[in-house]
Amino acid sequence: MAIYIERTLAKFMNLSEKLATEFNHFLKTITYENNGELDPSLSEEERQKSISLMRVNASGEVSAQALYRGQAFFTKTPDVRKHLIKAGDEEFDHLVWCSKRLDELGGKKSVLDPFYYAGSFTLGSVAALIGDGTSLGFVEETEKQVVEHLKRHLQEMSPKDEKSREILEKMLEEEEIHGQEAKDHGSEELPLPVKGMMTATSKIMTTLSRYF
Numbered sequence: 001m002a003i004y005i006e007r008t009l010a011k012f013m014n015l016s017e018k019l020a021t022e023f024n025h026f027l028k029t030i031t032y033e034n035n036g037e038l039d040p041s042l043s044e045e046e047r048q049k050s051i052s053l054m055r056v057n058a059s060g061e062v063s064a065q066a067l068y069r070g071q072a073f074f075t076k077t078p079d080v081r082k083h084l085i086k087a088g089d090e091e092f093d094h095l096v097w098c099s100k101r102l103d104e105l106g107g108k109k110s111v112l113d114p115f116y117y118a119g120s121f122t123l124g125s126v127a128a129l130i131g132d133g134t135s136l137g138f139v140e141e142t143e144k145q146v147v148e149h150l151k152r153h154l155q156e157m158s159p160k161d162e163k164s165r166e167i168l169e170k171m172l173e174e175e176e177i178h179g180q181e182a183k184d185h186g187s188e189e190l191p192l193p194v195k196g197m198m199t200a201t202s203k204i205m206t207t208l209s210r211y212f
């Protein structure tokens with residue numbers, strides 16, 4: 001009996017520690033700010049355009065890492081968890097670059113970021129509970145859509161905003177690698193309606209983040 005209570009207690013402590021880590025990660029992500037200098041090299045119109053695009057990208061990175069953290073939290077495969085945590089950390093780097101650039105442009109992050117984090121973490125958890133193949137299929141499809149989206153942003157953004165473009169190009173490179181890594185770890189193709197739903201959800205999120 002004493003051993004049983006001890007084991008249950010140890011399990012509970014382990015879970016509360018893991019939950020506290022995830023909550024800290026949530027706080028770190030939604031409160032990250034950088035106080036940079038305003039970039040004077042762009043016209044007002046170019047600056048506003050870059051602000052709205054970089055705000056969308058910062059929200060995308062908040063969602064991406066929340067998705068990865070949710071998936072890593074529930075996967076039962078250590079190797080897959082390691083891959084998801086590493087990719088999630090790289091998404092946090094992307095968030096740092098986007099936030100820093102947003103500050104230089106004089107813009108603010110989206111007020112909806114905490115909701116994106118919570119929603120994406122839940123989605124990642126559900127995907128991981130279904131299984132690694134589906135979960136990694138989710139990563140592969142997400143990264144594919146992010147790559148397409150970044151290419152569109154590069155077309156839309158002023159060629160004069162070299163600093164933002166450099167960030168988007170570097171992100172694009174790493175998102176392609178994340179997609180490939182998911183494939184290498186055994187991702188499964190998602191059903192077409194799920195892919196369609198993902199496209200629709202990201203369309204809603206990117207539209208909202210442009211303005212809020």
Ligand SMILES: [Fe+2]
Pocket residue numbers: 061064090091094171175
């Ligand atoms: Fe990213």
Ligand SMILES: [Fe+2]
Pocket residue numbers: 064087091143174175178
């Ligand atoms: Fe990525």
